[in-house]
Amino acid sequence: MSAESPGRRLGLRGRVMLTFALGAALVLLLLAVSVFTISRGYLLDQRERSAQRLASADADFVKRRLAAPNADPRAALMALDPAADTILLLLRHGEWISADGNPPPAPPTPSLLAEVAAGATTLEPVTVGELPYLVVGVPLGDGDAFFEFTPIIELRSTIQVLGTVLAACALAATVGAALLGLWASRRVLHPLRSLAGTAASIAGGNLDSRLPEDNDRDLNTIVTSFNSMVDSLQRRIERERQFVGDVTHELRTPLTTLVTSVEVMHRHAAELPDRPRRALELVGSELDHLRRMLDDLLTLARTDAGLHHDDEEPLRLVDLLDHVLAGQAATPVDADTDGPVLGRKLALVRAFTNLVDNAERHGRGLARVGLHAHGDHVLVEIDDHGPGVEPAERERIFERFATGRTARGSSAGTGLGLALVAETIAAHGGTVHCTDAPGGGARFVVALPLDNTPEDTIE
Structure with missing residues (x-):
């Protein structure tokens, strides 16, 4: 015997609810991933553009200050007013200069330095002290370069919050779809429960049970066909009951005559030879058997028809x-x-x-x-x-x-x-x-x- 499949064990209601939940989960997963990917790319792109514009403006300011006679590179950096946690570095004649006079916490990578040295303004994500930054390198000419480290902690937090919100919305929508599937399955199965209850009532002997009329045009055909089938079945059963009852009743009259005749013959059985007497006993036994059978048939016919001599x-x-x-x-x-x-x-x-x-x-x-x-x-x-x-x-x-x-x-x-x-x-x-x-x-x-x-x- 083959094992029952998991879908069969769930039942129709469970399968409908699972279908709704899985369908919603797949659609929402695709939608959440798409929204997250597009939003993350858009936010990063906007942040990178903003960092590049700000770094280019700051580099122009520093370059003008350095063009002055006896210009102090550190003073040029300090003249800037960057956002909090922003790191400014200046590569001047091969020497690293920071606004606070300390060594650079994390010099740009060799690849970034190479691109800046080639004369291209370049952006690259880096991590400084376990914090995320966007570093923008701007060439100043004569081998000098300006580097601005822009923190993107808030951007990362925003992206994380966006992912969490999308996941929570997808989960809530999946649960809602499962509940919707449960409600829909109940609505779909309601006619079947009514059909099962009516069929059980008919099987229990209540042949007058019928399905109630329904305004749903899709269900009217089933209701009408089922009720017509039960009507036909009831008429056939009633005809058979009536036939059995009529036949049994009609047989009682000739049987009574035979029983009476045999009883009369039994009174004179002593006058009969042995063989006819044994035949008479056999006929009497069979008549008694037939009488009891007719009585039982009449009782069964009355029971089938619901006719009783007494009340409960x-x-x-x-x-x-x-x-x-x-x-x-x-x-x-x-x-x-x-x-x-x-x-x-x-x-x-x-x-x-x-x-x-x-x-x-x-x-x-x-x-x-x-x-x-x-x-x-x-x-x-x-x-x-x-x-x-x-x-x-x-x-x-x-x-x-x-x-x-x-x-x-x-x-x-x-x-x-x-x-x-x-x-x-x-x-x-x-x-x-x-x-x-x-x-x-x-x-x-x-x-x-x-x-x-x-x-x-x-x-």
Whole structure:
């Protein structure tokens, strides 16, 4: 079996939200990188142009001061009024001169010196004492040169702030896109949840469930098609139920006549020879089998159609089981709870009677009946002395007409008793299953939801 892909584990909503988030993240990443690169290049270019213009103006001023007789190079540098943290250097006749009289903190690189010596005004980024600068070299003629170190700390901080803001905006927009994807997925899945809920209701037996009309023209086709399908399905099921009920009802009249005739013949059975008498017993047995089958079919048809002889009421299963076991004096109910359930008394009596009869007919006799609380359910356990039920057959025995080998080697039953039990218990919101009894044999376990009706209303 292949491993489930990560996308399948996320579910449709997760995939939609992830798609929105990844799409937004990719677009915003590209946009943020583009904006950052363009803005950084523009700011650096403007700063370099400003540094070059300022250095050229300062170089012209120094050059004019040096042209005066007996000019002092250091005084010429000091006459300038540079911005804070700006470093001024003068290369005069091969000697480095600074405005403060100290040696230059970081002389220009050889490549910069070479370009300036060639007569070109040159700019180059450098680091002085771990601080970033732009150094501009301006040739003054006769081998002299002027160098101005302009600090760009604020520019670097501005670029860092710009990068941080762009990253934060991209992250926030990605989260916003994910939330938008979540909202969009909920909107998209809302019709599917409505469809799933209606389908589950129909599967639970409520064939009157329909999808509500929707003003969305794209969904109207689905809603109309689904409701039309359910209408057609309901009509077909109702026709089949009606057919089964009519056929079963029509068979009761000739069957009653046959049963009456056989009973009359049984009164004179002693006058018949052995062979006709055995044939009469066989006919009587088969008629009894057919009568019970018709009764079960009628009960199933009424259950399918939702027709019942009684209404739901709070019931004590202890009393109900005692009633069912009235003819089984040696099998008391082993009960540790008297929790009530809400149900139809006649239907539940018939269901538990079928389980007891099943144990007597096919399980070599009833062994035990237990009643226990289990969470918000009450469990009824019915054990027999038989050989048990094979695991592969434990679901099939609750199907209609499961006789022969499916019914533990017996063909005496109608094949409808356990099917009627399963449908009756399901109609009460419960479940029934077969397992192994601790002492051998089969155990049928019925789980019914507890009722919270006040005690004084329970009969």
